[in-house]
Amino acid sequence: MIPAAFDYQKPKTVDEAIAALSGSNSKILAGGHSLLPAMKLRLSQPSKLVDINGISALKGIKEEDGEIVIGAASTHADIAGDRIIKSKLAFFSEGALLIGDVQVRNHGTIGGSLAHADPASDWPALVLAADGAIEVQGKNGKRRIKATDFFTGLFSTALQENEIIIAVRVPVPPEGTKATYQKLSHPASRFAIVGCAVVRFADGKTNIAFTGVADHAFRASNTETAVSGKAINEDVIATATNTAVQGVIFLSDHHASAEYRKHLTKVYLKKALQVIT
Ligand SMILES: Cc1cc2nc3c(=O)[nH]c(=O)nc-3n(C[C@H](O)[C@H](O)[C@H](O)COP(=O)(O)OP(=O)(O)OC[C@H]3O[C@@H](n4cnc5c(N)ncnc54)[C@H](O)[C@@H]3O)c2cc1C
Numbered sequence: 001m002i003p004a005a006f007d008y009q010k011p012k013t014v015d016e017a018i019a020a021l022s023g024s025n026s027k028i029l030a031g032g033h034s035l036l037p038a039m040k041l042r043l044s045q046p047s048k049l050v051d052i053n054g055i056s057a058l059k060g061i062k063e064e065d066g067e068i069v070i071g072a073a074s075t076h077a078d079i080a081g082d083r084i085i086k087s088k089l090a091f092f093s094e095g096a097l098l099i100g101d102v103q104v105r106n107h108g109t110i111g112g113s114l115a116h117a118d119p120a121s122d123w124p125a126l127v128l129a130a131d132g133a134i135e136v137q138g139k140n141g142k143r144r145i146k147a148t149d150f151f152t153g154l155f156s157t158a159l160q161e162n163e164i165i166i167a168v169r170v171p172v173p174p175e176g177t178k179a180t181y182q183k184l185s186h187p188a189s190r191f192a193i194v195g196c197a198v199v200r201f202a203d204g205k206t207n208i209a210f211t212g213v214a215d216h217a218f219r220a221s222n223t224e225t226a227v228s229g230k231a232i233n234e235d236v237i238a239t240a241t242n243t244a245v246q247g248v249i250f251l252s253d254h255h256a257s258a259e260y261r262k263h264l265t266k267v268y269l270k271k272a273l274q275v276i277t
Contacts, residue, residue, distance in 0.1 A: 003045070011054065012056075034116045058167075068172055072165040074111075075105065076108050079092055094181060095123075118191070119216055121217075122191075174201060175202065183268065208220045213251065214249055214250060232273050
């Protein structure tokens with residue numbers, strides 16, 4: 001449980017962090033709640049850690065040009081307690097409070113969670129359902145990646161080598177939007193066995209995203225079509241839950257079998273649809 005030796009740098013700006021990352025087997029250190037356990041098990045052996053906790057530009061939450069901008073180094077607790085989030089994106093606050101325990105919420109960051117892309121983590125489903133985008137910066141400058149293009153597989157993302165997530169950008173939901181996040185938590189870690197985020201806009205357009213179900217979080221586009229623009233009643237819920245499990249390769253592990261996850265996918269989608277009705 002002792003990690004291999006590594007160098008450590010704590011830059012003050014994103015540019016310094018990008019320079020510190022280049023040309024070596026370096027890794028960004030944010031909350032350390034996924035990276036440090038992996039290093040202790042020697043599953044990850046970076047030669048250098050670039051600690052981003054001293055970069056003030058990566059912290060804070062603001063509203064800008066019709067978007068809510070969440071600094072990548074914002075902790076789950078920062079987001080849960082933020083005034084803008086509570087008033088305009090309340091389901092992010094509710095989702096953040098379902099993550100881990102107090103210690104995890106005080107250290108783990110949204111950027112670290114998205115970059116790590118654990119198939120059972122909560123932020124991917126929330127950001128996907130909210131039509132969010134991930135803003136990243138690397139040696140070639142900044143770019144935005146739609147959440148729908150970001151998660152590419154098990155612990156895999158569209159991040160290129162040495163790119164840093166600098167912020168998460170979410171359109172301010174229009175008046176009349178309803179949203180919820182429903183999950184079955186693992187009883188010890190509280191990671192999602194299955195999590196379902198639903199955002200329904202006033203015109204009936206409905207976004208649905210799952211985590212914990214497959215090797216990465218995803219938007220359930222066929223299910224969205226089955227629900228969007230329709231009054232949510234028992235028939236629509238039945239069609240939606242049946243559609244949601246079609247074509248999915250369900251995860252199976254010692255926490256839950258594929259068959260159980262399939263069942264939970266239906267149950268948690270139904271719960272979410274009932275909450276926003
Ligand atoms: C006991 C326990 C319970 C947990 N329960 C839950 C839960 O219920 N739900 C849940 O969703 N999560 C849970 N987590 C995960 C936790 O919430 C963290 O979000 C997660 O560990 C990653 O965030 P971090 O800031 O700790 O990242 P780190 O561990 O510091 O980094 C993780 C990875 O992301 C990279 N990285 C970090 N920041 C950036 C960035 N800005 N740009 C690019 N790459 C970056 C790192 O290099 C590393 O590869 C749990 C963790 C623990 C230890």
